[in-house]
Amino acid sequence: MKSSAFARSIELAKLAAKVGIKEFRSGDFKSRLEQATLIVNSLSNLKGAAMKAGQLLSLDLETYFPPEAIKILSQLQSSAKALPYSQIEEILRRELGDSMFLKVTGIEITPIGVASIGQVHRAHYEDNDIVLKVQYPGVADSIESDLKILKILASSFCTLTGRRMDLEPLFHEFKNILEQEVNYTKEAQYQFQYGSHAAKLKSKNGIFVKTPTVIEELSTEKVIAMSFEQGMGLRQWINGNPSKARREQLAITILDIYFHEFFQWGLVQTDPNFANFLVNETYGNVELILLDFGATRTYSRQFILNYIRLLHLAAEGKSDLLKSHAIKFGLIDSRESDSAFNAFEETLKTALRPFFPHTTGNSVFDFSDQQHAVNSQKSTKALAQELVYSPPPYNLVFLHRKLAGVYSILKSFGVSLDVSGYWQQMKELSKQNS
Numbered sequence: 001m002k003s004s005a006f007a008r009s010i011e012l013a014k015l016a017a018k019v020g021i022k023e024f025r026s027g028d029f030k031s032r033l034e035q036a037t038l039i040v041n042s043l044s045n046l047k048g049a050a051m052k053a054g055q056l057l058s059l060d061l062e063t064y065f066p067p068e069a070i071k072i073l074s075q076l077q078s079s080a081k082a083l084p085y086s087q088i089e090e091i092l093r094r095e096l097g098d099s100m101f102l103k104v105t106g107i108e109i110t111p112i113g114v115a116s117i118g119q120v121h122r123a124h125y126e127d128n129d130i131v132l133k134v135q136y137p138g139v140a141d142s143i144e145s146d147l148k149i150l151k152i153l154a155s156s157f158c159t160l161t162g163r164r165m166d167l168e169p170l171f172h173e174f175k176n177i178l179e180q181e182v183n184y185t186k187e188a189q190y191q192f193q194y195g196s197h198a199a200k201l202k203s204k205n206g207i208f209v210k211t212p213t214v215i216e217e218l219s220t221e222k223v224i225a226m227s228f229e230q231g232m233g234l235r236q237w238i239n240g241n242p243s244k245a246r247r248e249q250l251a252i253t254i255l256d257i258y259f260h261e262f263f264q265w266g267l268v269q270t271d272p273n274f275a276n277f278l279v280n281e282t283y284g285n286v287e288l289i290l291l292d293f294g295a296t297r298t299y300s301r302q303f304i305l306n307y308i309r310l311l312h313l314a315a316e317g318k319s320d321l322l323k324s325h326a327i328k329f330g331l332i333d334s335r336e337s338d339s340a341f342n343a344f345e346e347t348l349k350t351a352l353r354p355f356f357p358h359t360t361g362n363s364v365f366d367f368s369d370q371q372h373a374v375n376s377q378k379s380t381k382a383l384a385q386e387l388v389y390s391p392p393p394y395n396l397v398f399l400h401r402k403l404a405g406v407y408s409i410l411k412s413f414g415v416s417l418d419v420s421g422y423w424q425q426m427k428e429l430s431k432q433n434s
Contacts, residue, residue, distance in 0.1 A: 085110075095220045096220070106123055108121055117135060163388055188214045208285060232407060262299060270297045277409075295398065314352060332390045337388060340388070343386045355419055365417070
C-alpha cells in the first residue's frame with residue numbers, strides 16, 4: 001500500500017492521464033472497458049480514500065456511468081487485500097504505546113475483516129475477547145488528493161454520457177464522510193450514542209438489538225478496540241435456512257431499526273453491508289448485533305420533516321407542489337425538462353407503492369417480488385436518462401444507500417410483510433412536529 005501522499009498522487013495522476021487519453025480518443029465499448037479496468041486496478045492497489053470513493057461511485061452513480069464501468073467498479077466491493085501483520089503491529093505500538101500494547105495478548109495475525117480503510121484483528125484483553133480495528137497508514141492524509149483525481153474521472157464519465165452535472169456537492173459529501181470514517185474517536189462516539197438508543201428499543205418479537213462495547217483505553221483516532229461479539233453474518237444465517245417465522249421476525253426488527261434511525265433518532269448507520277449485521281442465537285434470546293459506525297450520518301429534525309413532506313406530496317399526486325419542494329430540497333435542478341420531472345415523480349411513486357394497500361391492492365408486500373424490482377429499476381433508469389443537470393442528491397446519497405441495503409436484505413429473506421403501518425407512523429410524526 002502506498003501511504004505517501006506524493007506517491008499516491010503520482011499513481012492517480014497516471015491513472016487520470018491514461019483514462020483521459022482513452023476517453024477522448026474513443027467512446028466505444030472496448031475503450032470504456034479499458035477505462036474501468038484501469039480504475040479498478042489502480043484503486044485496489046492504493047486502498048484508502050481512493051478505493052472507498054470508488055466503491056461509493058460504483059453504487060451511487062450506477063445509473064449515471066456507462067454500465068461497463070459500473071460492472072468492473074463493483075469489483076471494488078470485495079477486492080481489498082490485507083496489510084501484513086508486521087505493519088499492523090507498528091501502528092498498534094505507535095498508537096497505544098508499548099505499555100498498553102503489551103497488555104493486549106493473543107493478537108491473531110490473520111485479520112477477521114479487511115476493508116479499504118483498515119482491517120480488524122481478534123485479540124484478548126483483561127480476560128475478555130476483543131477486536132482491534134486498525135487504520136491503514138496515510139489514509140487520512142490522502143483524502144483530498146484522492147478525491148480530486150476521482151472527481152476528474154467521474155466528470156469525464158458524465159461527459160461521455162452527455163451530462164452537464166455539478167459534482168462538487170456530491171464529492172464534498174464524500175469528503176465529509178471519508179474524513180469522519182478515518183476519525184475512529186468520532187466513530188466510537190457514534191457507536192456509543194447509537195448503542196444507547198438501541199438498548200432502549202423494546203423487542204416486539206424476542207429479538208434484541210445491540211452494538212459492541214468500545215474499550216476507551218485501547219482506542220485512538222487510528223485504532224478502535226471493542227468487545228468481540230458472537231454471531232454469524234446475515235448471508236450465513238440465511239444459508240442456514242431459518243424458519244419463515246424467524247425470517248419475518250428479523251425482517252421486522254431491521255425495518256424498525258431503520259424507522260427509528262432516521263425518523264426518530266436522526267442518527268443513521270449508512271453502511272448496510274450484510275457483514276455489518278450479526279445474528280446471535282446462542283443463548284435462547286436472539287440478538288441482532290450492528291457493526292461499523294464509521295459512516296454514521298446525522299439528520300436534523302427539519303430535514304426529516306422535509307423528507308416526509310416529499311413522500312406525502314408524491315403519494316398524494318400533487319405534482320406541482322412536489323416539483324417545487326424537490327427543487328428547494330436540492331433533489332433536482334430547476335433546468336430539467338418536464339419529462340425529467342415526470343420521471344422523478346414516477347420514481348418516487350414506484351418506491352412508495354409497497355406502503356399503500358390502495359395502490360397495491362394488498363396490504364402485504366412481498367419483498368421478493370421480481371416485478372416490483374423490475375419496475376423500480378426501470379423507473380430509476382428512465383429518470384437517469386432524462387437528467388442532464390442533476391447529479392445524485394448529495395444530501396440523500398447515504399440515506400438512500402442505507403434504504404437500498406435494507407431492501408436488499410429483506411429481499412434475500414424472501415418475506416412478505418404488512419408495511420403500511422410505517423406510513424401511518426410517519427404521518428403521526430409529521431403532525432407532532434407541525
